[in-house]
Amino acid sequence: MPIAVSPILDWPPRPGATLRHIFSMMLPQGMIWVGIAAVAWNFFTPSMERMATLSPRWVLEIYVRNVVMFSLVAGALHVVLYVRRVQQQRYKYERQWLSTTNREFLWNSQTRDNVFWCLVSGCSVWTAYEALTLWFYANGWIPQVEWSSGWLYLSVLTVFTSLWSVTHFYFIHRVLHMRWVYDHVHYLHHRNVNPGPWSGLSMHPVEHMMYLSM
Template sequence: MTASADPKPSLPGWNHTPKVPIEVSPLFQWPPRPGAILRWIWDSWFLISERLIIVGIAFATMALTQPPLEVTQTLAPGWIAQVWLRNIVLMTLVAGGLHLYFYRFNAQGKKLRYDPRPLMVKGRQFTLGGQIRDNMFWTLVSGVTVWTAYECLFFWAMANGWAPVLSWADSPVWFVLLFLLIPLWESFYFYLIHRALHWPPLYKRVHSLHHRNINVGPWSGMSMHPVEHVIFLGSVMIHWIVPANPVHIIYHMQYLALTAATTHSGYEALLMRDRDRLKLGTFHHQMHHRYFECNYGSLEVPWDKLFGSFHDGTPEANVRMKERRKRLMG
């Protein structure tokens, strides 16, 4: 799709919307549609996708910066600092690079940008007085620290035989399949914890920090309260039960952290030569930040449709969500 083929917004107040109604994945629809499922998987992974790129980053990380399990058998400041530093660099390169490209250099202008409004330069609600500084602080100080803690916990546990370890020789098919299943598990898990975070006591004390970002940018995705970082990144704890290789742990954590930056970029895709080359942010989640009580999950697992919180981007859904919000607000 070229930028000139941008569809007209279906809702007022948006600079760009994709084709609506937004559809959930066919993975859990009945009767099964094998062709649609294969197309969904292909579009989610190939030819160029953030998921495939992160798989590549995970293998490069494993080869170039990962301490062997013999080293991680003992908790030591040296290798833990090495893991923390690489995560700081990765987060800064991805979130910082996207921010510079889209917002500092304005390289794509408003093409495929959802919200026409600029990011907030100032605001008393922000910890350091501005949206970008606030988001960077919580992302790097809290987010990367919790990310690193989970990785180091697993590397230490695997080295000591307390967490199950999967090798290529054990099952090549499962080794590959696990990369495909991690995003599906994350979608399943994310709705449940995100819906819980909107419970008023948790929202007020924890999740409201993330929702300071009504209009999101790349640094917004991992800008969370430390408690939310522990809950959100806790998706990786599935590997206490499901055997994994250290490269799967690296991929799982990088998928959670780095796609938080890409999906909150504020843009649907990265354009090259005026063509959509790399999918980034989803309108589905962008609407959650503006409309608040809708689209708690993602599109892989249709929890929102099942529980009546799905906003498909149409004016009719907007009316339903407004009525729902009134009921929730009492």
């Protein structure tokens, strides 16, 4: 069946379709991610004073926070759709359920394999990038902009980030499908021909470093 793709990179450009796509990205899904980010920043991020000095303790705190956030989102979807199977087969493209006997996956289990790569590799790379950015931020090596004074700039940046994420993903994905990179890195992600909630970030560490570098 035909599946619509993002019009952002279409040529010739389609401004109307692009604007509609941006609004569909931001409302409501994008605002949910913004809300989660706001909660994480305001309640579960170490103080700037602590982060001015690079320390394993506060980096570990951020890693645990990221693991919990990721597990709550992916884990909730997994329980609803694959444990309780609330929707049964409705809206499911692949009729089979997640594999529990496939030797391509760690421990022969697709779910356990995906959870491992998401939390051990994915959250580690995510935390490393975030901790480095926050360390720079706390030391004034990158500018600090508050919503109270820079709300317009930050609002535009929020929308631009959605646009940039599509462009970034496109070019990273083109590189990942080069023969050598695919055979040694991207293959791990593509074992999930029947994806579940944990499959999206189930990747090789090198792919995590590329994909999360946005």
